[in-house]
Amino acid sequence: MAHSDVTLLALNAGSSSLKLSLYRMTTSDAPELVAHIQMEEIGDAPHLVGTLASGESFIDEHPEPREIANHDSAYAKLREALDNEFGQLELAAVGHRVVHGGDQFDGPTAIDDVTRERIASLTPMAPLHQPHHLEGMDAVSRFAPQTLQVACFDNTFHLDMPQIAQLTGLPYRFFDQGIRRYGFHGLSYEYIAETLHQIAPDLARGRVVAAHLGNGASLCAMHGGKSIDTTMSFTALDGLPMGTRVGALDPGVLLYLQQEHGYDLDALQSLLYHDSGLLGLSGVDSDMHALLSSDSPRARLAVEFFVHRTAQEIARLAVSLGGLDGIVFTAGIGEHAPAVRRDIMERLSPLCSVAVDDTANLSTNPGRISTPESRVAVHVIPTDEERMIARHTYAVWQSRQPDA
Known part of the structure; x- marks a missing residue:
């Protein structure tokens, strides 16, 4: 019925x-x-x-x-x-x-x-x-x-990653206790994987890094639409610097702040989640648009650091994939900051032969933004996490109907 x-x-x-x-x-x-x-x-x-x-x-x-x-x-x-x-x-x-x-x-x-x-x-x-x-x-x-x-x-999309991508450097017993690399933004990556299959099916079957760049930011290495590796891990703090979150950090820094500066748990949590990232580096704002519009040297530094770390992590994920066929930008920064997309691709170009089409990149509806000669295809795809929630919710509702 x-x-x-x-x-x-x-x-x-x-x-x-x-x-x-x-x-x-x-x-x-x-x-x-x-x-x-x-x-x-x-x-x-x-x-x-x-x-x-x-x-x-x-x-x-x-x-x-x-x-x-x-x-x-x-x-x-x-x-x-x-x-x-x-x-x-x-x-x-x-x-x-x-x-x-x-x-x-x-x-x-x-x-x-x-x-x-x-x-x-x-x-x-x-x-x-x-x-x-x-x-x-x-x-x-x-x-x-x-x-x-x-x-x-948001993490279930990554649950089937290879075990090597889920491990941390802690003793294995902690992995058995659930302390592992999980990854997040999974509803967004699920939507991107399905949409890419519709618009570029050959690329969707290949090795792609999806870049969900917003106030919260992460990357996902996908092969055939499945998660192979990602930048966030046990929590949504790890990986890229974000609007107010720190991203990857030497854990020894936390020990030092505790021992030498008297930081307690609450102070560390506030520092890592609320006072770091683009806001902490710039001292201006956590919003990428505001930073790109600012003439503050620290605002420029924060943007440059974000670009630098994102390009680094894309290169790392290319190793996890055994190569790179495509990049997809999505979310607030990924969809609406062409200067950031351009600078990331310029940093990657010596490694993976990626070239930006400036006209397409600056378009209000960019789609594919790499040149025809670029070996790595680069797309901008608006994400739609709510649509994925609706689909999953409907499926659960259907499964509970008497005639299911």
Whole structure:
């Protein structure tokens, strides 16, 4: 039996934001976006914005801070706005992006009390993200306790990486205890792998490094659309420098800060997650656009360091792949910073014969940005994590129907 016009939400909860994407489902492969709505600066200066799939705005408000004091009130306000625009919605399910599933979940999972507690137990491995995912789940539970909720994990795309890519240099017993390299941004990489297969199937079957470059940034080495290696590891701190996160760091620095500067656990966590990366290096901003526009020498230094480290890590992942056939840029910086893309490729050109087409790179809809002569094909593909959440959530919902 086919289920038509199933409606669901993809939810992404941040520390001070809540984002909902409303989808209408007819098949698991073709989610139809209806609208996107989000609340920013919850509890401080709330800003409610909603747009239709066409891009047309249907709401833009600034509620009083006391009205939107937490994720519960934010979710209620977002649902009210959606109901006002589309009529009383009967949701089949709500899907949540969850950063860390550890090795406890191998795919999208219906959320119940046990699942929630297992997700909560992973908070030390994702302290910047996990608590807010839980707040989003709790908000939905209080607003609509009977609605199916599904957790879609950002690390499951990488769970089948070769063991060599999952190991750390710690004694093997720690690997058996779950201390291993996991990797994240998996919903984004899954979408990129599928989209690349549609637009460049020969390349998709080859050796590709996907670069999810945004406020959170990582790379994924894919062969035939499968994850082979990645830059993030046990937590979302490792790898590239990010907006406010440190990226790869000699662990001896942490010991030194503890021993010589009196840093405790809370101070280290704040330093590594909130005060480092582009913000810490530049002293100006964590936003790449702001740094590119700045005439500050430290802003230029921060951008150069980001480019330098990204090119280094792409080269490292090319070793994991045994060569390189393509690069895909995605996410905020990857999609919207042509100067950063150009500089990364220029650093790689002596190693892997990659050349940028300046006209394509500067286009508002760039697509392939490497020259025809470039041995390595380079594409820009906008990511769509919410679409992947919708597909996975619909599949879980379908599996629970009586006629499944």
